[in-house]
Each structure stands twice: as structure tokens, then as C-alpha cells.
Amino acid sequence: MSTKLRARLYRPTPANMVFLARVLARGGLVAAPTETVYGLAADALNVKACKAIFKAKGRPATDPLIVHVDTVAQARTIAKLSPEALKVAKAFWPGPLTMVLPKQPGVPAIVTSGLTSVAVRMPAHPLFRRLIRLSGCPLAAPSANPFGYVSPTTAEHVKAGLGKRIQHILNGGASKIGIESTILDLRDPFHPALLRPGAISLKALQSVLGRRIISSLHKITPNEKALPAPGMLTCHYSPRTPIDLANKITQTRINEIPADEAVLLLVKPTYPTRNNVFWLTTKGGLPKAAHLLFAMLRQLDNGRWQKINAEVAPGRSALAMAINDRLSRASAK
Numbered sequence: 001m002s003t004k005l006r007a008r009l010y011r012p013t014p015a016n017m018v019f020l021a022r023v024l025a026r027g028g029l030v031a032a033p034t035e036t037v038y039g040l041a042a043d044a045l046n047v048k049a050c051k052a053i054f055k056a057k058g059r060p061a062t063d064p065l066i067v068h069v070d071t072v073a074q075a076r077t078i079a080k081l082s083p084e085a086l087k088v089a090k091a092f093w094p095g096p097l098t099m100v101l102p103k104q105p106g107v108p109a110i111v112t113s114g115l116t117s118v119a120v121r122m123p124a125h126p127l128f129r130r131l132i133r134l135s136g137c138p139l140a141a142p143s144a145n146p147f148g149y150v151s152p153t154t155a156e157h158v159k160a161g162l163g164k165r166i167q168h169i170l171n172g173g174a175s176k177i178g179i180e181s182t183i184l185d186l187r188d189p190f191h192p193a194l195l196r197p198g199a200i201s202l203k204a205l206q207s208v209l210g211r212r213i214i215s216s217l218h219k220i221t222p223n224e225k226a227l228p229a230p231g232m233l234t235c236h237y238s239p240r241t242p243i244d245l246a247n248k249i250t251q252t253r254i255n256e257i258p259a260d261e262a263v264l265l266l267v268k269p270t271y272p273t274r275n276n277v278f279w280l281t282t283k284g285g286l287p288k289a290a291h292l293l294f295a296m297l298r299q300l301d302n303g304r305w306q307k308i309n310a311e312v313a314p315g316r317s318a319l320a321m322a323i324n325d326r327l328s329r330a331s332a333k
């Protein structure tokens, strides 16, 4: 256990918000909550500040950052918004939706990993939005965790992962959704593609766009030079403990699993279980399961289990797909 953490947690008092915004405006890093997960934010137009994000996370330079904005006007300074992009923005912003669009010339190459496109989102979290407004900066912010590990959904998670590498963490409580944004590739408005599943469903996006969206999931391999969507790395969001996935873990199966392996179910079983059995919800709501998933993976990862036997979410709803996407990446060797 480390005792000399550098990072400090800040409560969202007006004075602290002004202070943290000033840190950002001067090129510093601030970890802050969004409704999806906690982000590690920096001025998206400041090359040095963005470099510091990559350094703190140990993130490869080939993995571009999402730029967070407070208004559509600000989004236009970062990306070129087609009429289709504007329609999507009107329908889903602020919210857990990121669009990949042609970039404006002012966006530094470090943010986009040299791509001609940029990822933009208007988050719904009032504290994150206030940081953008107070700092006057569009904020580049990937998840506030060491590269490849489980994304943080609380300020404590951020401190546990980056506490020795960053100084400022805004504590805004647990992220409501708990899973990263849906990423829609709209570089070509006539050929939209889903790059990462999240809380906003493909169906909802298709109905706003009035056209079919192809799914580019799982088509990208880790060694491609510039990743269209690096969240798409097959192995990502990974605890150290190995994970095995199963469609349904029955009572009989649970009894066969060794006592030094954990069992992660979606819903609390109605039968008595052993102390290696964990669940995400008591009644089975997927929003609750998504909200708790990463915290549970961290808890189990700290529990010295030999393995985590996890059950996948049933159905093909947006959250089921998003949960299963994260579980399958977490389980990839």
C-alpha cells in the first residue's frame, strides 16, 4: 500500500472550481467527473498539456483523445459539423455520445494522433461543464486511469490509479452511467459507423439519422498505426485477475467453481450462496449494473481471487451491448 500520494481530492466548492479551472487554463491536469466515467482533463489546444495526459496515463500517442465542449458553438471550433452531425448533437447532447468528425485546423495533432478527424462530446455532468466554462478551454479528457486498466467511476478510483502522477482530482461523487460514451463515426455523414457501444443505442442514433449505421466494432487490431477508435483495442479495461465469461452461471455451476475463484452475477440469486459470489443488482436493472460494473471489477481485482467467472448481460439493449463489450475486452488475454 502506498502512503505518499501526491494527488489531492477537491470538493466542488465555488472557490475550488475557480482554482481548478485556473489550473486547466494554465496548462495543468485535472481529473474530473463526467456522467460516464472520470476524465483526466487538459486544455485541448495546449500541446504541452495534452502531452502530459499521455504521460500520466502511459497512453500510447496513437490513441487519440476526446475533446469535451460546453456549447455547439465551441464544438464548431474543434470539428466541422455537417447538418447530420448537428441533428445528432441536438438529439443527444449534452450526454454520453461522442462524434468523430473532420477536425478544424487549430486542433493539435497530439489530440488526434495525427488523424484528420477529431472526437467531440458535450458531457452532461454540471461540474465538468462548469470547468470548461470557467477555464474557457475545450477539454481533452480520456478516462482518468493508467492505460488499459478499468476506467474510474469515483474520485477514489482516480486516486488509486493516478494518485502519484497527478495533483488535482475534483470529487463529484460516483459517475451516474458508469460506462464510457457511445462513439459514432460521422466523418462521412452518409456512411455512419458505431465505434464503441455505450448508453446511447444504435437504434436511437439510426432513427435520428434516418439511415443504417454499420458497426465497426472488433474490426480494429491493436497494432494498426493510427487507431480509428482505440477504445476498440481487443484487450482493454482489464483487471489483473483473469476473467472468464459465461452466458448464464447456474446454481449447479456455482457449486463447481473453486472457492478461490470469484463469481460475478448480474442479479442477486434467490438461493443461498458462498462468499465468493457477487452480484451487480438485486432486481436486475441494467442501468444499475452498468453503474456498478467497474467498481465491482476493481473490488474483485483487489480481492486476490485466482479468477473472476463473470456472467454476461442478457439481451441486445444498448446497455447490455456496452456491458458485454467491456466485459469481453476485460477478459481478452
Ligand code: AMP
Residues within 6 Å of the ligand: 063, 064, 065, 066, 100, 112, 115, 117, 118, 119, 141, 142, 143, 180, 183, 195, 196, 227, 228, 229, 230, 231, 232
Ligand atoms: P477514452 O480513453 O475512453 O477517453 O477513449 C477515447 C476514445 O475516443 C478512444 O477510444 C477512441 O476510440 C476515440 N477517438 C478519439 N479521437 C478519435 C478519432 N479522431 N477518430 C476515432 N476515434 C477517436
Ligand code: MG
Residues within 6 Å of the ligand: 142, 143, 151
Ligand atoms: Mg480509457
